Amino acid sequence: MDKKTVIEQTEKYYLPVFGRYQMVIDHGQGSKVYDNEGNEYVDCFAGIAVNALGYNHPILVKALRDQVGKIMHCSNLYYTEIQAQAARMVCECSGMDRVFFANCGAEGNEGAMKLARKYGVKKSPTKYKIISAQESFHGRTFDTLAATGHDYYHVGYGPLSPGHVLVDYGDIAALEAVMDDDVCAVLLEPVQGEGGVFVPTDEYLKQVRALCDKYDALLIFDEVQTGVARTGKWFAYMHSGVKPDVLTFAKGIGSGFPVAGFAVPEKHARVFAPGDHGGTFGGNPMASAAVYATLTTLKSENMVDKVAEKGAYFMDELKKLAAKYPEKVVEVRGKGLLLGMQLTKPGKPVVEHCLANHVLINCTANTVIRLAPPLVITKEEIDVVVAALDKALADF
Numbered sequence: 275m276d277k278k279t280v281i282e283q284t285e286k287y288y289l290p291v292f293g294r295y296q297m298v299i300d301h302g303q304g305s306k307v308y309d310n311e312g313n314e315y316v317d318c319f320a321g322i323a324v325n326a327l328g329y330n331h332p333i334l335v336k337a338l339r340d341q342v343g344k345i346m347h348c349s350n351l352y353y354t355e356i357q358a359q360a361a362r363m364v365c366e367c368s369g370m371d372r373v374f375f376a377n378c379g380a381e382g383n384e385g386a387m388k389l390a391r392k393y394g395v396k397k398s399p400t401k402y403k404i405i406s407a408q409e410s411f412h413g414r415t416f417d418t419l420a421a422t423g424h425d426y427y428h429v430g431y432g433p434l435s436p437g438h439v440l441v442d443y444g445d446i447a448a449l450e451a452v453m454d455d456d457v458c459a460v461l462l463e464p465v466q467g468e469g470g471v472f473v474p475t476d477e478y479l480k481q482v483r484a485l486c487d488k489y490d491a492l493l494i495f496d497e498v499q500t501g502v503a504r505t506g507k508w509f510a511y512m513h514s515g516v517k518p519d520v521l522t523f524a525k526g527i528g529s530g531f532p533v534a535g536f537a538v539p540e541k542h543a544r545v546f547a548p549g550d551h552g553g554t555f556g557g558n559p560m561a562s563a564a565v566y567a568t569l570t571t572l573k574s575e576n577m578v579d580k581v582a583e584k585g586a587y588f589m590d591e592l593k594k595l596a597a598k599y600p601e602k603v604v605e606v607r608g609k610g611l612l613l614g615m616q617l618t619k620p621g622k623p624v625v626e627h628c629l630a631n632h633v634l635i636n637c638t639a640n641t642v643i644r645l646a647p648p649l650v651i652t653k654e655e656i657d658v659v660v661a662a663l664d665k666a667l668a669d670f
């Protein structure tokens with residue numbers, strides 16, 4: 275099909291919930307994607323921080339090809355070797371002891387919040403409050419929607435799931451004011467992604483941990499976006515050393531295969547009894563093969579250190595742009611390869627300008643350019659992105 279037909283057919287049959295660019299993607303290689311007219315793009319957004327290993331990584335492709343010919347799915351009523359391997363790797367990389375696999379980030383967060391509710395209600399029937407942050411993003415299911423601190427996502431979906439309280443991110447006094455014995459969990463992103471790439475202080479996270487301990491509430495870190503080496507550590511909590519009680523993950527963990535979940539230390543391994551939680555597809559052999567191949571490859575390629583190094587380089591380059599365009603760029607934020615450039619006005623034209631120059635970037639929270647390339651991006655490719663941003667900002 276030609277470009278026009280693909281777009282027309284999609285617009286005819288698909289629900290119009292996405293604002294899409296007029297581009298039909300055909301395939302990818304490394305950190306590059308190709309449209310169906312043969313044009314090459316440097317991808318600095320990785321399918322929303324998903325394609326950790328980039329496109330067409332030979333180890334991941336082989337793992338999935340081998341698995342598809344063996345068995346794709348067999349339910350969680352049986353054991354599989356590949357799930358055992360994937361679970362072990364997630365625990366080793368995350369510093370947690372037990373894992374549960376789901377299919378998307380929202381579902382991972384749902385499971386984490388269900389675990390917290392069980393934890394709380396075992397102590398007191400009124401211990402069910404879940405506190406999360408303004409400008410957060412935790413997903414689009416009913417409960418994750420209620421935990422997401424954006425009115426924009428809530429409009430038209432009331433009544434929202436009860437038992438949720440929102441507070442300003444980074445404001446420990448605001449959290450302290452709503453903490454009490456009825457709180458079963460505090461749910462936070464260790465770096466806010468969708469909200470605009472906001473990095474809290476380590477001090478804040480430590481104080482949050484202390485408040486959770488004081489009120490016997492579980493600290494849930496939503497690492498759906500920040501996990502899997504994205505920030506230059508296996509998981510972002512490792513920067514502050516503030517360990518959560520529940521860690522959720524998705525996006526990068528399957529490098530493009532839809533898989534997610536949550537992990538807990540051993541002390542919370544028995545909050546759920548058999549039958550309390552489950553899922554048909556979660557951690558099926560394909561998903562497990564993707565997780566195992568992704569994590570073992572990131573590890574053998576020493577990607578955590580490489581991301582830290584490339585992220586620092588990228589950040590420096592972006593800071594130079596910020597200095598060059600002080601009337602257009604407020605600041606640059608982020609960790610590792612999750613970077614945000616706060617603009618003084620809506621950033622959509624910058625994204626479009628870069629797209630016209632064959633570089634894919636994102637704008638979130640209206641005025642923040644978000645960069646989250648495949649972790650395998652090269653310095654040369656980062657330079658291409660910076661040059662495209664430079665041109666776009668000059669025009670902006």
Ligand SMILES: *Cc1c(COP(=O)(O)O)cnc(C)c1O
Pocket residue numbers: 377378379380381383411412413414463467468496497498499500524525
């Ligand atoms: C993307 C995202 C989610 C939702 O993940 P889905 O796979 O779209 O359900 C949840 N939390 C954070 C921090 C995210 O970035």
